[in-house]
Amino acid sequence: MANTTINGIKINYEIVGKGTPLLMFAPGGFGSTIARWTAAGGKREWKEMDGLATLGKHFKAIAYDRREAGFSGGRIEPLTWDHYVLEAKAMLEFAGEKKALILGSCMGAALATAFAERHPEMCLGLCLHWPVGGYRWLLKGQTYFQRHMDFVRANGFAAVVKRAPEKRSFWEDAEIGPWGPPTVHDAEFAAAYVKQDMDRYFKICEQTRDALFNDTQFSGAGPAALMKMDIPALILSGNDSSHAHSASWATKELMPDAELWDVLPPHQNGRNTLEQILKFKSRLGL
Numbered sequence: 701m702a703n704t705t706i707n708g709i710k711i712n713y714e715i716v717g718k719g720t721p722l723l724m725f726a727p728g729g730f731g732s733t734i735a736r737w738t739a740a741g742g743k744r745e746w747k748e749m750d751g752l753a754t755l756g757k758h759f760k761a762i763a764y765d766r767r768e769a770g771f772s773g774g775r776i777e778p779l780t781w782d783h784y785v786l787e788a789k790a791m792l793e794f795a796g797e798k799k800a801l802i803l804g805s806c807m808g809a810a811l812a813t814a815f816a817e818r819h820p821e822m823c824l825g826l827c828l829h830w831p832v833g834g835y836r837w838l839l840k841g842q843t844y845f846q847r848h849m850d851f852v853r854a855n856g857f858a859a860v861v862k863r864a865p866e867k868r869s870f871w872e873d874a875e876i877g878p879w880g881p882p883t884v885h886d887a888e889f890a891a892a893y894v895k896q897d898m899d900r901y902f903k904i905c906e907q908t909r910d911a912l913f914n915d916t917q918f919s920g921a922g923p924a925a926l927m928k929m930d931i932p933a934l935i936l937s938g939n940d941s942s943h944a945h946s947a948s949w950a951t952k953e954l955m956p957d958a959e960l961w962d963v964l965p966p967h968q969n970g971r972n973t974l975e976q977i978l979k980f981k982s983r984l985g986l
Contacts, residue, residue, distance in 0.1 A: 816929055900932050939965050
């Protein structure tokens, strides 16, 4: 395990392999961690292929625990895609790279488009795996924030700190909220979390909710930005309540140079997902 500091926040990271840089935005919603790419902590195809280790045989794979997730730190402030993009850009530069193929899974696919909108010069291409989207995705995000605020209002901040070690992320336990995970391994952060003003905190929660959950299409880059995005993209669609197939289709229709793999879960697996990523790499001449 290694860490660096980005924007004043400790970030846990791992770099595996050599060759074409692959900047990886992990699945898991607010639990976007290195572990989600591994056989031990991943799901579906990433677990089956042991994603980080396997991709590290074909790329210089750059993975990290996003702020407020895993072993990374956090800061109580309104979160926006700009915060996550700043972190991603700094991580790529820290790895000594100016450009990379971007792989984003789940909510990480939204971050990939946000990154591409703001820093197209740093993108060799986009692999968008199971992009989040659809009305049920929007409702889930809004509902989880409300559940968290209701829990804090009824039980106080100390109850969040007590409960946080039982689950890994906000996405697995709405009551701990986005800032629960750093309290588990950072005593100073936990102490500040418990002492904060509740009204201010609720405003931060509402601002974060409205910045990240404001459309049935994932909100990393909006439709107008996607239509102007002259970056090759491969879309590997999900097909459930958080990763609606319609969201992948909409993304494909908006992006000028996007291809949509016409295989849906459960027919996706570790082997054929890896094949698609490597074919895309070859198409780009990387």
